[in-house]
Amino acid sequence: MNLPITDIKVGIDFGKGIDPVGRLVSSRGIIYFEYHEEHIQKGIQISPFRLPLKNGVAELPLRPFEGLAGVFSDSLPDGWGRLLFDRMLRAQGIVPSTITPLDRLAYVGTYGMGALMYEPDNSPSEGDITIDLDQLAIQSRAVLEGSSEEVINELLALNGSSAGARPKALIGVDKSRKRILYGAKHLSPDFDPWIVKFPNFHDGPDAGAIEYVYAMMAKEAGVAMPEVFLFPSNRGGGYFAVQRFDREGTKRLHMHTASGLLHSDFRTPALDYEDLLNLTGALTRDIREVEKIYRLAVFNVLAHNRDDHAKNFSFLMDESGSWRFAPAYDLTFSGGPNGEQSCTILGEGKNPTTKHLKKLGLEAKLSSEFVGDVIEQTKQAIGKWKSLAAEFQIAKSSFKLIEAALNKI
Numbered sequence: 001m002n003l004p005i006t007d008i009k010v011g012i013d014f015g016k017g018i019d020p021v022g023r024l025v026s027s028r029g030i031i032y033f034e035y036h037e038e039h040i041q042k043g044i045q046i047s048p049f050r051l052p053l054k055n056g057v058a059e060l061p062l063r064p065f066e067g068l069a070g071v072f073s074d075s076l077p078d079g080w081g082r083l084l085f086d087r088m089l090r091a092q093g094i095v096p097s098t099i100t101p102l103d104r105l106a107y108v109g110t111y112g113m114g115a116l117m118y119e120p121d122n123s124p125s126e127g128d129i130t131i132d133l134d135q136l137a138i139q140s141r142a143v144l145e146g147s148s149e150e151v152i153n154e155l156l157a158l159n160g161s162s163a164g165a166r167p168k169a170l171i172g173v174d175k176s177r178k179r180i181l182y183g184a185k186h187l188s189p190d191f192d193p194w195i196v197k198f199p200n201f202h203d204g205p206d207a208g209a210i211e212y213v214y215a216m217m218a219k220e221a222g223v224a225m226p227e228v229f230l231f232p233s234n235r236g237g238g239y240f241a242v243q244r245f246d247r248e249g250t251k252r253l254h255m256h257t258a259s260g261l262l263h264s265d266f267r268t269p270a271l272d273y274e275d276l277l278n279l280t281g282a283l284t285r286d287i288r289e290v291e292k293i294y295r296l297a298v299f300n301v302l303a304h305n306r307d308d309h310a311k312n313f314s315f316l317m318d319e320s321g322s323w324r325f326a327p328a329y330d331l332t333f334s335g336g337p338n339g340e341q342s343c344t345i346l347g348e349g350k351n352p353t354t355k356h357l358k359k360l361g362l363e364a365k366l367s368s369e370f371v372g373d374v375i376e377q378t379k380q381a382i383g384k385w386k387s388l389a390a391e392f393q394i395a396k397s398s399f400k401l402i403e404a405a406l407n408k409i
Contacts, residue, residue: 005102009119010072011110012039012046014319015251018110018117021046024072026102031060031067044321046116046254047071048283050263061263068101070260075112076104078311080167080200084143088152111185114246114255123185124157131158131171131180133231133239137198140167144201158182166207167198173241177229196231196241205236209392210402211332212240214303216388218331220381221299222374224292226327230392237393245327246316254317255326259310266311269342269349273297276313276343277364280325283315289325291370294361296328298378301345301352304405306336308343333402382406 006026010033011018020036034057045053051069065073077085085107086096109121136158139151144167158169172181172191181191199207212230219225227243246255258276259266261283273293280293293313300308307330314326336342340349345356346363354375361371385406389399 004098004100005106005120006100008102008105011117011119012044012115012254013110013117013252014115014254015249016319021116024068024102024105026067026100029067030062031101032057033060033069033072034058044317044319046317047256047261049261064263064265064268065260066101068105070263071256072105072116073101074255074257074260075108075114075116075118076101077108084152084156087143087149088156091149091152113244115252116254124153131182133180133196134234136169136196137167137233137235137239140198143167166200166203169196169198170194170244171196171241173229173243177231180231193244193247194229194241195244196239198239199236204395204398206393206395206398207237207332208233208240209237209394210398212238213385213388213392213394214305214331214333215240215242217303217381217384218299218328220384221295221378222381223295223299223331224325224327226329237395242329245329251318256315256317257311258313258315261315262310264310266309266342269309269337269340269344271310271342272344272347273360274346274363277360280315281364283323284325286324287365289323290364291366292325294364294366294371295374295378297343297345297360298357298374299328299331299381300343301341301357302354302375302378302406302409303331303333303382304402304409305331305334306339306341307332307334308336308341310343312342333405 008024010021010024012021021039022033022035025032035053040053040055043053047069051071060067060069089096089099105118106120106122108118109123110117111123139155142151143155171194172187173194174190187193197208199205208230212228215225215228226245229241230238231241233239246253258264258279261279264271276293277290280290312330315323316326317323341352345352345360348356357375358371362368385403
C-alpha cells in the first residue's frame with residue numbers, strides 16, 4: 001500500500017460513466033478542495049449547504065470530519081468498516097493514526113456507497129463466489145475478538161464502505177434469495193445489491209429478528225422502507241438484510257446523510273426533528289418528502305428507537321440534481337445516549353410524547369388530520385409487536401424488555 005496519498009480525484013457516476021467533480025489535496029495537515037469547471041457548468045449541487053458550487057480552492061474545516069467536507073466523509077465507513085481497515089493496517093505494520101482521510105477515500109475507491117468515486121482506487125478485490133452467512137458471522141466474531149488477521153481482507157472486500165457499528169457486508173442476492181455472492185463491485189443481472197448484518201458483542205442472537213420485526217412494523221406504519229429479508233441461520237434468530245437504496249438497476253444515486261449535509265457530529269447529539277423537517281423542506285422543496293420524515297419521527301419515538309442520530313437519516317440525489325428523502329434504515333429497539341432520543345423532539349429527548357409529536361407536525365405546516373392519522377396508524381402498527389415477536393421467535397427476555405418500553409410510551 002502506497003501511503004500517504006495527498007491527491008484524490010473525485011468523480012460521480014450515475015450509471016453512465018464517471019464525470020469529474022473536483023480534486024482533493026492534502027498539504028501540511030489541511031485538506032483543500034476545488035470543483036472541476038465541467039461540474040460547475042452542469043450546476044449539480046452535491047452538498048448545497050456546506051460545499052456549494054463555486055470557483056476556486058476551498059479550505060475544508062478540520063472538524064467534525066477529520067478535515068473532510070461532510071459529503072466526502074459520508075463515503076467513509078465508520079464503526080465496523082473502520083475497525084476492519086485499521087486492523088489490516090496494523091497487520092501491515094502501519095499505525096492507523098499516521099494515515100490521512102485521503103488514504104481512506106482511496107480505499108473506498110470507485111465502489112463505495114452512493115455515486116461518488118475516488119481515484120486512485122485502492123479498494124480490495126473480491127471474488128465471484130457464493131458465501132455462507134453463518135461462516136461469515138463466525139469470521140466477523142473473530143474480528144471482534146481480535147484473532148482474525150487471516151480473514152480481515154476477505155471481510156474488507158465484503159464490507160465496502162458501509163457504515164455503522166454492527167458487523168455487516170455488501171452482498172449480491174438472487175431473485176429467489178437462495179444464492180448470495182460477494183457484492184460490492186460487479187454483479188450479474190441475476191443478482192441485486194443488498195447489505196446483511198451480524199450481531200455484535202452487545203446483541204443477542206435474536207438481534208436480526210428484532211430488526212426485521214421493526215422493519216415490518218415500520219412498513220405497516222407507512223414509513224418508506226427498502227426491501228428487507230431475514231436470512232435463516234443455524235446460529236440464532238436469522239440475519240437481517242436490506243436491499244441497497246443507492247442503486248436502481250444499473251443506476252447509482254448520490255447519497256448524503258443529514259450529518260454530512262449539516263456538518264453535525266453524530267457522536268455528539270445536537271439535532272432536533274424540527275431541524276430535520278426544515279432541512280428536508282429546504283433540500284427537496286416537496287411537502288411529501290417532509291411528510292416522510294415526519295412519519296419516521298413518529299415511528300422512532302413510539303417504537304423506542306433512540307439511536308436516531310444524524311447519520312441515520314439520508315437523502316438521495318439523481319443525475320438531474322433532484323433530491324428526495326431516502327428510505328428509512330437502522331430501525332430497531334435501542335436506548336440512545338443516557339436513555340434519550342439522539343434526535344430530540346422540540347427539545348424533548350427523555351420523555352417525548354404524542355403531544356410533542358403533534359406540535360412538531362403542526363409547526364412544520366402539516367395538516368392536523370395528517371398528523372393525527374400518522375400517530376394513530378403508527379400506534380396500530382406497533383401494536384403488532386406481540387404477535388410478530390412470537391412469529392419470529394424473539395427471545396423471552398428481549399420480548400419482555402421491549403414490551404415494557406413500548407407500553408410505557
